[in-house]
Amino acid sequence: MTGNIYISGQIGTFDGTTGVTLADVVAQVKKQPKATAYNVHINSEGGLVDVGFDIYHYLKSLRKPLTTIGSGIVASIATVLFMAGSKRQLRENTPFMIHLPWGGSMGTADELEQFAAQLRQVEQKMVGFYTKALNVQKEAILPLLKNETWLTTAQLSGLGFTTSAQPFKAVAKAYLNTNNPMRGTFNERDRHWMESLFTRTLGRFKNAHVFNKVVQDATGAEIDFTELPDDGVIEVGATATVDGTPAEGEYLLPDGTTYIFEAGALTEIIEPDDAAAPAEESAALRAENKALKRQITHIKNEVLALKKQVGSRYSVEGKKVAARRPAQAERTTGLKQYLQSKPRK
Structure with a gap:
């Protein structure tokens, strides 16, 4: 059985937005205990570096065949997750971009120097990861990371990012703070800079309909x-x-x-509620039918008891007729009284 893992949206929770975490991925895996392999569906613009590497190492620790499938967009730290698959595929028109991690800091000169040193360490980690995963030299990948490169189909296949060639392109983002180079936070100036970068970059593909709506079903x-x-x-x-x-x-x-x-x-x-409604209505109808059957059975029992009682009291036809006469007489008397109570004209 091949299971499915979905990583959609930003990696990690930050800036008030909930993103995909390691716990989310672990929960998906636990719901598929019989899976002997996994398809990992990735549609992400990137996010927190440390969360991305945590998810990557967890996927590798499963020690089961993984096929990573990129759709929508695969960028920044999401490209690291993409490399977890022994088979790596991109659907048509999926942008794909790599870059060095970036971040901002405020503080004293010493604090800024400390942050810069931490950022350099993360850069080295990223470069080391790509050189090992792609089996290339540092000089081959570092310029691409520095230039925030949108990779073409030929480049992705040639460098070894994909194991099957398909058309695509790319985008990215990653965030850091002064306390931990693997965690992300950025100020309002950084936000505007990033938004303008994405606006300019995505504008290249506006007419190409790169970012059309794509959803995945349960299979x-x-x-x-x-x-x-x-x-x-x-x-x-x-x-x-x-x-x-x-x-x-x-x-x-x-x-x-x-x-x-x-x-x-x-x-x-x-919708899920609508889909469940027929089943709920059916269950309610079944319960109502059972109640009605019980009532009918009870009524039948009462009728049988009355028949037995009547049969024992009026076993002769003449007595039965006599038994009905008083009632007829009573009804006639009642009618007369009613007529008498009406005002005469």
């Missing part, structure tokens, strides 16, 4: 909404493909949502 199949931007909302009527062909049939997502397609068009979205 790892990628549903590609080619006409939706990456931040677009999936609604009924959207069109999508799976493995390059129009999506068809039902696709169950990891969160329990079900997408139903016909000839590539999304015709229905069944």
Whole structure:
């Protein structure tokens, strides 16, 4: 059985945004105890260096065949996670970028020098990782890291990042602070700088529709909404493909949502609560049916008891008729009284 691990969004929690942590990945693995291999699906712009390496080492410690599959974007520390796979694949139009870690600090000259020294150590760790993982010399990878290189299909295949050639490109970010070179924090100036960098860089691919919406179902199949931007909302009527062909049939997502397609068009979205409703309604109906059956059985028993009682008291037909006569007489008397109570005209 091949399990699936999903790493989507920023790596680590910082700046008020919850990201993917080591605990999240461990929890996914524990839910798949029968898995003998894993597909690791990565869609991340990067994040905290220490969290990224923690996840990388954990994946390697599983000692099971890993296939890393990049989709959407693989950048910065996410490229380290990508290298955990013995098989490494990128889906078409997935940006991929490597760079040196960066960060900012405020303080005295001594504190700034200390931070710079820590940052150098992290740089050396990153360079050492890539040279070993790719089996290249430092001189081959360091210039690419310094220049924040967006790698082409040929470069990724030639350097050994991927084990199967497919079209793509790339992006990244990583953060540090003065207390720990592996942890990240940045000020407002850094934020504006980073946002402007991404705006300028992503602008190159705006017309190429690189960042279209892609989601993965519970089996790892990628549903590609080619006409939706990456931040677009999936609604009924959207069109999508799976493995390059129009999506068809039902696709169950990891969160329990079900997408139903016909000839590539999304015709229905069944939310988890909606999907559970029929089962809940069915259970309620079954319980109600049981209660009704018990009531019917009880009524039948009462009817049988009355029949037995009537049979024992009125065993002769004449007595039965006589038994009904008083009631008829009472009804007639009641009618007369009613008529008499009406005002006469």
